[in-house]
Structure formats: structure tokens, C-alpha cells
Amino acid sequence: MSSAMQPLDGDWxxxxxxxxxAVLTVAIDRPGARNALNAATMESLTEIARRIRRSSAFQAVILTGQTDYFSAGVDLQLSSSRNASSASLLExxxxVAAGPDMCQAWEEIEVITIVAIEGFCVGGGFALALACDFRIMAxxxxxRLPEVPLGMNMSWRTLPRLTALAGPARAKQVALFGDPVDTARCVAWGLADMACPKGGALAEAQRWAARVAALPxxxxxxxxxxxxAAAFANAAAVSFMDRDQYLLASRSEDFREGVSAFLTKRPPEFKGN
Structure with a gap:
């Protein structure tokens, strides 16, 4: 174990x-769950980012997933289990601060962060990718951000990041409709920085990281x-309540209907309740 890695000793x-x-690669590794972000994985990703935030041992950080997909996002059962728990609203x-805290921790890493994306990058996985500096897509x-069609708001303080990259109208398209946005459109809309052949995202991210590492x-x-600072000057002001909005939305009948319709593969019937 190198001295640079010693602060990251332990089980993740x-x-x-x-x-x-000087390039650290962080790979989400839950292949049995399509790299879904459960509580333990989010805790690992958050703590890693916090430990390396101001470290001088690294010149660039690559975030990646599996060779066939990045992440399926947060498991819907996590939200359902929270609603079924006896925890207080305060608890x-x-x-639910775990997701926004994770994204903020990655945004606050001082060195350049580069995301290598193969296959699907959904929900919380996409939110995490948007909190980084560059995205390479195969x-x-x-x-895809499927939250609104499932009956909840898009939280994790993602909307300011999405708007800064894609502009307000395209941000609304991505967040409201939940449609998949392919590599070509992501690059055209500013949501990704380079397209590469399938299977080549990590290698291209490594080339970008090498260029970054060569900089002063x-x-x-x-x-x-x-x-x-310029891009996100008002981000906290417009998104500070999105976890409270999520708590409201996730306790609604429409949320339960959205999740049920998704799991049973039928069109939802929302009633505004």
C-alpha cells in the first residue's frame, strides 16, 4: 500500500x-445490484471524498462503475423501507441527507474529478456524476432521471448542477420526463464532455486524468x-429545501402509485394526493 493510499485504508x-x-480511481462495485447506491455504498463514497478533499497526494480522481453500466441509482426499496419505518420525521x-451529502462531498474535492460512464447512469448515479467536473460517456x-415520473421530486441538490450544464429548458426536459438521454445528446447538451467507443470510457478518462495530472x-x-463558485453561486439558495420536498413527495399516494406502477410495469394513475 502506497503512502498516498494509507489515509484510505479500511473496508469500503x-x-x-x-x-x-497520482490518479485515484474509485469504482462503484455492487454488480449483483447493478451498482445501486445503498446506504453503505453512499457512506463509503462520501467518506472517501471527504478524506481526499484537500489531499496533496492525488492530482486527479476517476469515478467509474462496471464495464457494462455505471449505476442503476438508489434502490426504490430504500425509500419504501424508510416510509415503513417507525422513525420520527426528524430522523x-x-x-435522506445521505444523497445530497455524498454529492456535495464529491463536488468539494479540490482536484479534478472525471466520471467514466458505460451503459446506464440512472437517478442518484447520474446525480453523483453531475457533481463531478467531467463526464466521459461511451x-x-x-x-436518466426517473424521479418525477415515479412521483417524487429530483433532489440531492441536482437541479442547479443540471441547469448550469444544460440550461433551463433542457434541464426541465431531463428532470420532468425521465426519458433516457443518450451519449450524443448528453455531449450536445453539455451533460457529457466527450463520447468514446463502447468499452473505452475508463481508458479515455485515464487519458484526461493524465493531462490533468501534468498540470501545475x-x-x-x-x-x-x-x-x-461562478457557476453555482445561487445553488444552495434554490435547492436547500429539496430533501424536505422529497420527504413530502415520498409520503404521498402518488409516490406509492408511481413505484407500484414501475414495479408492475403498468402506466401510473396520478391523482395529486
Whole structure:
């Protein structure tokens, strides 16, 4: 174990780590669950990001998934189990902070972060990818935010990031309709930075990371911080309540109908309840 990796010693459920020179690769590793983000995996990803936030041992970080997919997002059973629990509203409010905390932790990493996306990148997985600096998408991949059609709002403070990248009208399209956005449209809309052949996302991300690692580290970090400050100056003001909105939406009849319709593969019948 290199000295750079020592602060990351320990067990990281749902995640694999590797280091090549000054480039750290973080791979979501729950193949039996299509890389769904359960509580343990989100905790791992959050703590890793916090530990490396200001580390001088790394010059770039790559976030990736499996060779065939990035992540199926958060397991719907996690939301259902929360609603079925006897936890207080205050306890539930704390629990649903896991997703936005994870995304914020990744956004706050000082070095450049690059996401390699193969296959599907859905819901919370896409929210996490949007919190990073660059996204490399393979041909045949797609991103999707299915939350609103399932009867909930898009939370995790994702909407300001989505709007900053794609603009308001396209952000509304992606968030409202929940349709898959393929690689070509993601690049055209600013949601991804490069398309590459299928199976080549990680290798292309490694090439980007090598270019980043060759830069002088101090001005590189300062540039990232300055651009993010300009792009997200009002982000907290417009999204600080989205977890409370999620708590409201996830306790509605429409949410239960949306999830039931999804699981039984039938059209939902929403009533505004």
C-alpha cells in the first residue's frame, strides 16, 4: 500500500479503489445490484471524498462503475423501507441527507474529478456524476432521471448542477420526463464532455486524468474552485429545501402509485394526493 493510499485504508463496502501514480480511481462495485447506491455504498463514497478533499497526494480522481453500466441509482426499496419505518420525521430528515451529502462531498474535492460512464447512469448515479467536473460517456450509454415520473421530486441538490450544464429548458426536459438521454445528446447538451467507443470510457478518462495530472496542481485547483463558485453561486439558495420536498413527495399516494406502477410495469394513475 502506497503512502498516498494509507489515509484510505479500511473496508469500503460497495467500492473498489486503485492508484496509478497520482490518479485515484474509485469504482462503484455492487454488480449483483447493478451498482445501486445503498446506504453503505453512499457512506463509503462520501467518506472517501471527504478524506481526499484537500489531499496533496492525488492530482486527479476517476469515478467509474462496471464495464457494462455505471449505476442503476438508489434502490426504490430504500425509500419504501424508510416510509415503513417507525422513525420520527426528524430522523428521516437526517437519513435522506445521505444523497445530497455524498454529492456535495464529491463536488468539494479540490482536484479534478472525471466520471467514466458505460451503459446506464440512472437517478442518484447520474446525480453523483453531475457533481463531478467531467463526464466521459461511451457509445450506447445513457443517463436518466426517473424521479418525477415515479412521483417524487429530483433532489440531492441536482437541479442547479443540471441547469448550469444544460440550461433551463433542457434541464426541465431531463428532470420532468425521465426519458433516457443518450451519449450524443448528453455531449450536445453539455451533460457529457466527450463520447468514446463502447468499452473505452475508463481508458479515455485515464487519458484526461493524465493531462490533468501534468498540470501545475495549485492553479488547477484554484481554477476549479473559481469556476464552481461562478457557476453555482445561487445553488444552495434554490435547492436547500429539496430533501424536505422529497420527504413530502415520498409520503404521498402518488409516490406509492408511481413505484407500484414501475414495479408492475403498468402506466401510473396520478391523482395529486
Amino acid at each position: 463496502p460497495g467500492v473498489r479503489l486503485s492508484l496509478d501514480d 428521516l430528515r437526517s437519513a 457509445e450506447g450509454a445513457f443517463a 496542481p495549485l492553479p488547477a485547483r484554484m481554477t476549479k474552485e473559481a469556476v464552481n
